[in-house]
Amino acid sequence: MRELLRSVWTEPRAPDPPVRVWRDWALVGMVAPLVILEGLFRPDLPVSTRGYALTVALALVPTLLWRRTRPLPMVAIAFTTTGVAPLLLGHEPDLVSGAFLLLLPYALFRWGSGPEMVAGGAIVLGKICLSAALGHLGLADVVAGFAVMFAALALATTFRYRARLWARGLDQAKLRERERLARDLHDTVAHHVSAMAIRAQAGIAVAQARPDAAVDALRVIEAEATRALAEMRTMVRALRHAEPAELAPSPGIPEIAGLASRAAPGPVVDVELLGDLDGIPSTVGTAIYRLAQESVTNARRHARHATRIEVRVAADAGSVRLRVSDDGDPGPVRPTGPTVPGRFGIVGMTERAGLLGGTCEAGPNPDRGWTVAVALPRTGTPTGTAGTAGTAGTAGTAG
Structure with a gap:
């Protein structure tokens, strides 16, 4: 249990939380009118507190815009406000449209760090317990509140874990691709460079005694350099995605015959x-x-x-x-x-x-x-x- 608690506490924030996008503004644009319509036309809301409940709900709608980038402050603002509201209203704000606040603890557990999740969870649970202690929530409401919190935690943790697995798989794919590129560089370009070095050494050794052999060595070096340059350009184009690489068919067993050589030196x-x-x-x-x-x-x-x-x-x-x-x-x-x-x-x-x-x-x-x-x-x-x-x-x- 201690190790579990330690792992939760040391959990870092989820990387790259999405910033505000058009979907967030669309969500706010959808929730705000629903809150207004319910506050104005729901018949069973007390007239004396209708305006206050509507104002509180509308004031909390913008928290949706920062729920991923600032999850703990948004949870603190929303649930502290809804915890204080019953003291002024004498009852819980019963706006059904206020269910949008459930997105805040979900975002907290999805994107927050370990300390943020612990602090935010304590705030939410504290709000539920305070309302129960003041008699504003019955036993069924308290059980439902805990169930909703657990569901948000489970759903957010599931998506968080899946995202981590996907990122890990992507990193492994990148590593495998780097290994493949390293192997291809070694098997192709390094082969040509080695052949050039060997031919150059042999050409130097026979230059004085056999000038024609030295010239042959230079021709081989030129050919190997041309092939190495072409393969390097192909790899660079493929890596940069600047243009489609002209990928020739991979060499196979018949191409091994091209390794045969009877030309001196070597x-x-x-x-x-x-x-x-x-x-x-x-x-x-x-x-x-x-x-x-x-x-x-x-x-x-x-x-x-x-x-x-x-x-x-x-x-x-x-x-x-x-x-x-x-x-x-x-x-x-x-x-x-x-x-x-x-x-x-x-x-x-x-x-x-x-x-x-x-x-x-x-x-x-x-x-x-x-x-x-x-x-x-x-x-x-x-x-x-x-x-x-x-x-x-x-x-x-x-x-």
Whole structure:
């Protein structure tokens, strides 16, 4: 109980309460005439107090305009006034149109902070108890008053909780979108930038001995830079919503053949596609392409003295498997994502495979080189957690 009371007391105000809009003015414009009509034409109202009751009700109508932005002051004004009114009238103001005051405690519990809700609730309950003590309310009226207060509290709390869940879901969607953008930046633009850096280093190394190879490297750098710039512009247009982004179809398994390269400098990249590759969902095909792209980039970056990179994709009735191997020198374990600032390749690869219910493992070969092995279910059925990667997988290459 103590924890419950503490949580209520520490409850912050609901964010972004709506300011006065046309609906609020329309509500006031509807309630005020109803109060006037009832005060003037209701036959059972005492003539001696009719004018006073009408004046009090009309004076409280504007509280509706500030009920969300200033809920506690409006509740205090309204229920203090209606609590004092019976002392002057000798009875409760029996205007049916005065039911508009029920919107004030609802707004208090919907938009107010914990201390405001406690103080406002005490004011309302105090008014009910005072009227009962003065004999202006019978037992049935008191029970009805408490029931109405509880109903307002329950309804307001329900909408408040739903709004909080919606905001939380929106924040989670934004976080997932940021993660997707980060992964796309890493898988696309970072791939091109890495290729440019590798080609530039190789071009510098052979510039004097083989000028033609250096020129070829410059051509590759120009092509990679053009593609990276185009992809960056597409992402920026999509983010800014300035204009519809020209979204090309997501790359799939057939596009893996484009990773093949036999041009010097750099290791030869051989691609082999086997099995039934038709009918594979686009999510699986794109994931396989991105994983192959990342693995090739990592091999070019980290495999020392590698002369060959083999990319093999095999599909059967139940799964799609990717294997990327190089013949780099054996030696110390290559850099890992968690230990090298700014490198998250293997982390993203493992997450991407896990989101589709698959696994991603990376580690050294028994003799020499490095292998990345990925297995995805052909249907791409997602699971609640990332795929389980072996020990080598968490220590694999990271781009």
